[in-house]
Amino acid sequence: MSPSGVARSLRLSVGMLTCVPVRPVLEVRPATALGALLAAPLAAVPLATVVALACWGGAQASLPPLGVAFVALGLLALGSRALHLDGLADVADGLTASYDRERSLAVMKGGTAGPAGAAALVVVLGAQAGALAAYVGDVRSAVLAGLCVCASRAALWIVCASPVPAARPDGLGVTFARRVPLLVAVPGWAALAAVAVLADAVRGPLAVAAAALVVVVLAWRCTRRFGGVTGDVFGAAIELALATLLLGLAGA
Structure with a gap:
C-alpha cells in the first residue's frame, strides 16, 4: 500500500472509531477497509491518552478510584x-x-x-469501571489502562476476519466484514499476547487470550443468530474485549 493509501486508511480508522475531526474518506476500497481495521489500535491512541491521563490525574488529586474510573469511561464514551x-x-x-x-x-x-x-450496559460498564479503578495510581498503571483501550480495538480483527460474513447486504458490516485474513488476525493477537508479557508474564498473555476468546464466541453467536456481523457487533466486540482486558490485567 502506498503512503497515501496508508494515510487514507488511518484517517478512515480515526474517523470511524473516534470523534477526532478528520477529512472524510469518500470511497472505501477493500484495501482501505483492511488498512483501517489493522490501524484500529493506533487510531485509539488519542482515546487511550485521555483515559491514562484521567487515571493518573485522579490519583494525584487523591480522588476516589472508582469515581475516577467512571469519569474516565465517560470520557472514553x-x-x-x-x-x-x-x-x-x-x-x-x-x-x-x-x-x-x-x-x-x-x-x-x-x-x-x-x-x-440496558442490563448489558450496566454489567459491562460496571465491570470496566470496577477493574479500571485498579489502574488509578502511578504512571505505569495509567499507561497500562491506555494500552488496554488500544488493544481492545483489535477485536475488529476477529469480527472482521475472513470466515465471518456480514449479516446484511448493506451498512457498515458489509463494508468491513471478511476483510482481515486469518493469517493476519491470528498472528496479530499472538503479538498482543507477547507484548502483554511485559505487563505480567502469566496474567498478560492469559488476559489477551481471554479477550480473544470472548470476541470469538460473540462472533460465532452472532453469525448463528443473525447470519453474520453488523456494525453493532463491532462495537459490542470492542466493549467486551476492553472489559476482559481490564479485568485480566488489573493489579498487574
Whole structure:
C-alpha cells in the first residue's frame, strides 16, 4: 500500500472509531477497509491518552478510584461518540428479542435500548469501571489502562476476519466484514499476547487470550443468530474485549 493509501486508511480508522475531526474518506476500497481495521489500535491512541491521563490525574488529586474510573469511561464514551456502547446494547437486545433472524436484525436497527440492552450496559460498564479503578495510581498503571483501550480495538480483527460474513447486504458490516485474513488476525493477537508479557508474564498473555476468546464466541453467536456481523457487533466486540482486558490485567 502506498503512503497515501496508508494515510487514507488511518484517517478512515480515526474517523470511524473516534470523534477526532478528520477529512472524510469518500470511497472505501477493500484495501482501505483492511488498512483501517489493522490501524484500529493506533487510531485509539488519542482515546487511550485521555483515559491514562484521567487515571493518573485522579490519583494525584487523591480522588476516589472508582469515581475516577467512571469519569474516565465517560470520557472514553464521549471520545468514541458512544457508538460502541450503542452497539453493545443493540446486540444484547437483538440476541434476546427473537429467534427469528429478520426480527432480531430489525430490533438492532431500531436503535432503542430495551431491557437486555440496558442490563448489558450496566454489567459491562460496571465491570470496566470496577477493574479500571485498579489502574488509578502511578504512571505505569495509567499507561497500562491506555494500552488496554488500544488493544481492545483489535477485536475488529476477529469480527472482521475472513470466515465471518456480514449479516446484511448493506451498512457498515458489509463494508468491513471478511476483510482481515486469518493469517493476519491470528498472528496479530499472538503479538498482543507477547507484548502483554511485559505487563505480567502469566496474567498478560492469559488476559489477551481471554479477550480473544470472548470476541470469538460473540462472533460465532452472532453469525448463528443473525447470519453474520453488523456494525453493532463491532462495537459490542470492542466493549467486551476492553472489559476482559481490564479485568485480566488489573493489579498487574
